[in-house]
Every structure is written in structure tokens, then in C-alpha cells.
Amino acid sequence: MTTYRRLGRSGLHLFPLGLGSMQFGWSADEAASFELMDAYHAAGGNFIDTADIYTTWTPGNPGGVSEEIIGRWLKSRGRRDDVVIATKVRGPMGEGGSEGRGSIHQREGLSRRWILKACEDSLRRLGVDHIDLYQAHYIDNQTPIEETMDAFTELVKRGYVRYLGASNYSGWRLMQALWTSDQKGLESFVSLQPEYSLLSPTRANFERELGRVCVEYGLGVIPWSPLGGGMLTGKYKRGAPLPDSVRAEGNARSRFSDRNFDIVETLEAVAGRHGARPAQVALAWLLAQPGVTAPIIGANSVAQLTDLLGTLDLTLSADDLAEISRVSDWERARTELER
Template structure:
């Protein structure tokens, strides 16, 4: 039986693997998105993560499409109360994003004006009266953090939002936010969503600083890109050409190094001992890390999703975790870059 994990000090309990929805309306159409969410929910999944801007980089998509698809699915299934819905605010809305937008009528940021409007827009698209976890997508250097936190607090007081979190914040920015919340009696972030995987370029910064903040102050961690842009699935091989895919040329090659393939080959070795897949082992390793609540995965097919959900059937030994940690050590990554 799956044990749901408490998100930091909040009252939210999450399935150990979150389903990201960035691909909805992009590489997965609405029918496929419904299949994926049905499969996830049938497995006991309850944590869906999206953002208002998904996926405005697709031609003809002004943003909000992922939220709209989720809203139609929850209405059709009548399961809103069974799901934990997380979305984000900060990015530029409208087709083309920031290009061609008047600076007078900004449709982005973390100002009080934009947060209140963006939240109401997300509620409408999601067809719900509340958002379980509303997250600052990334920092807004033009807006004082106290204004952002006061706006979030107002949303919680109105009942539009249950808890607030942040994404892509540095350790000092997170500490600044926690301090201002405490000093001013405002709502406080209960979670952070960083890029984090065995191979992520930000892994060292996360493990040196952010992770320690989260452990000390009781924040949950819900990482994005936990499979290193697909590299940790094992589909990329040492010395072999890239496969044909939407993401291969963009995200994979820049991660390749001797260390990358040593990590992948170690995952394959450990997977062989457990009758598992490399991606499952990579996610199982992550679930053993301090403060980790639920990595957020993406999938374009039901088969991909089912494989990743199989992670919860994999139990790594301390020796397995240590072996993977040693070969992926970020001090080695720095040495590889320097040489």
C-alpha cells in the first residue's frame, strides 16, 4: 500500500510521485492527457502540477491550456476533492510571451496586481474554487518580496489558495522570504520546486544550501526534471547517436560527459539487481533524499507513465543508494567541467 507523504509542515499529503502537465496541449493532446490522468489517478496518484504559462511557447497557445485541460478532466471525472492541484504564477501570458507586449500593461510578475488577477484566471481555467498549492514560478526582481507574500496571504484569507510555495528560488531568496513572512506575520512558503536530479547542473547548490534550509525549516521539496531531461531513463548510450525525439537535441547532449554515462550505467547495474528500469532506480534514489516529498514526472504515453509509477515497487538498499551517490557526486562533476 502506498504511503502518502506530508508536504513540509502543511496539511497536504501527496502521492510520492507527482504528475507534471507541461506536455498537455504540447506533446500530448487532450485525449492523451485524459488517458494519462486517468492512469495516474487509478494508481492512487493525487498530485497534479501545472503553471499558468503552460504551454505558451507552442504556436497558437496563449498559455493556460494545461490548466484548462485539467479543469475539464476534473469536471468530467467529478474528482476535484481527491486531487492536490498545484499551479504557478510569474511568467508572461499571451501568445508569444514577452515579445511584443506593452510594458504599460504587463501580464506577468509577482506584483499584487498580477498575482490577484492571475489567480482568478487560473481558478476559472481549472474550474475550481481553490488552488491547493499556489507557487511563485521564479523570482521577480522588480517586486519587493513582502508585496508578493502579502498578495499570497490575501488569497489564502479569501479561501482561493490553501498553501503557497516557490519554484527556482536560490537559498538566500528563500531565506529572505521565510524571514519576511515571520517578521510581518504573512503566509509562509511550505515547499520549493527546484530543478534536481542526479545530473542536474544545480544539484550542488541544492544539496549544499537549499536542502539544508528545507530540512531546518520544514519545507517540502517537489523537484522538476528528476530524470535529467530524459537522460536517466537509459535511452541515451555512450558513443551512440541521439534518438529522434522532441527533446533530445535540446536537452540531452548538453548533459553528456563520462560522468553522465557512468551514472546511467550504474543505474542499469542497480536496476538489474532489482528487476527494474534505470528511470525507476533514479527516482527511487531521489525519494531517499532528505526533505524530498514527491518528484514531478512527465509522460507522453500511458506506457511511459506506468513504467515510472513502477518506481514505488522498487526498494533500494543503503548500499544501492551509496553506490549511486558516489558515482554521481557533484564534486566529480565540477572536476569534469574543469578538465
């Protein structure tokens, strides 16, 4: 039986793997998206993460498409009370992510004006009367943190939002937000959504600073890209031709290195001992890290999703975890870069 995990010090209890929805309306059409949410919910899943800007970078998509698909699924299935809905605010809305940028009708940021409007728009698209976790997608250098946290606090007071989270914040920015909330008597972040995996380029910063802040101050961690853009699934082989994948060329440029292939091959060895898959081992390692509540996974098919959900049947030993941590140590990565 799956044990749900409390998100930091909040009243939210999450399935150990969240369902990301960046692919909804992009690489997964609405029918496929419904199938994914049906399968996820049937497995006990209760945590769906989205953002208002998903996916403005695709032609003909002005943003909000993922939220609209989730909203129609919630209505058709009558699942609102069974699901924790998380969405985000900050990025530019409009096709190509550029509509209104730099104009008097600015449609992005973390200003009071934009947060209040963006939240109401997300509520409408989702077809709900409240958002369970409303997250600042990334920092807005043009807006004082006091204004941002005050606007978020008003949303909580109105009943539009239950809890607040941050995403892609640096350590000092996160501490600034927590300090401001404490000093001004404002609502505070209960979670952080960072890029975090065995391969993430910001892993050292997370483990050295952000992760410690989250543990010390009781924030739950819900990592995005927990499989390193697919690299940790094992589909990329050292010295082998690239697979047919939309991410293959980008991964070859940014993720192919001796260290990363050593990590993947270690995951394959550990998986072999457990009758598991490398992706499951990578997720199980992440779930064992301090402060981590629920990594956010993505899938384009029910088969892919089912495979990843198999992680919850896997228990890694202390020796397994130590072996993976040793081969992936970021001090080793720093040393290789300095050679």
C-alpha cells in the same frame, strides 16, 4: 499499499510521484491527457502540477491550456476532492509569452496586481473555487518580496489558495521570503519546487544550501525534471546514435559527458540487480534524499506513466544508494570541469 507523504509542515499529503502537465496540449493532446490523468488517479495518484504559462512557447498557445484541460478533466470525472492541484504564477502570458510585456498592461511578475489577477484567471480555467498549492514560478527582481508575500497572504485569506510554494528560488531568495513572512506575520512557503536530479546543473547548490533550508524550516521538496530531461531513462547510450526524440539534440549538447554516462550505466547496473528500469532507480534515489516529498514526472503515454509508477514497487538498499551517490558526486563534476 502506497504511503502518502506530508508536504513539509502543511496539511497536504501527496502521492510519492506527482504528475506534471507541461505536455498537456503540447506533446499530449486532450484525449491523451485525460488518459494519463485517469491512469494516474487509478494508481492512487493525487498530485497534479501545472502552471499558467503552459505552454506559451508553442505556436497558437497563449498559456492556460494545460489548466483548462485539467479543469475539464476534473469536471467530467468529478475528482476535485480527490486531487491536490498545484499551479504557478510569474511568467508572461500571451502567445509566445510576450503579450503586454513592458507595457502598462503588463501580464507577468509577482506584483500584487498581477498575482491577484493571475490567480482568478487560473481558478476560472481550472474550474475550481480554490487552488491547493499556489507557487511563485521564479523570482521577480522588480517587486519587493513584502508585496509578493502580502498578495499571497490575501489569496489565502480569501480562500482562493490553501498553501503557498516557491519554485526555482535561490537559497538567499528563499530565506528572504521566509524571513519576511516571519517578521511581517504573513503566510509562508510550505514547499520548494527546484530542478533536482542526479544530473541537474544546480544539484550542488541544492544539496549545499537549498535542501538544508528546506529540512531546517520544514519545506517539502517537489523536484521538477527528476530524470534529467530523459537522460536518466537509459535511452541514450555512450557512443551510440541518438534516439528519435524531441529532446535528443539538446541533451547531446548539454548532458553528454563521461560522468553522466557513468551515472546512467550505474543506474542500469543497479536496475539489473532489482529487475527494474534505470528511470525507476533514479526516482527511487531521489525519493530517498532528505526533504524530498514527491518528484514531478511527465509522460506522453499511459505506458510511459505506468513504467515510472513502477518506482513505488522498488526498494533500494543502503549500498545501492551509496553506489549511486558516489558515482554522481558533484565534487567529482567540479573537478572534471576544472581539468
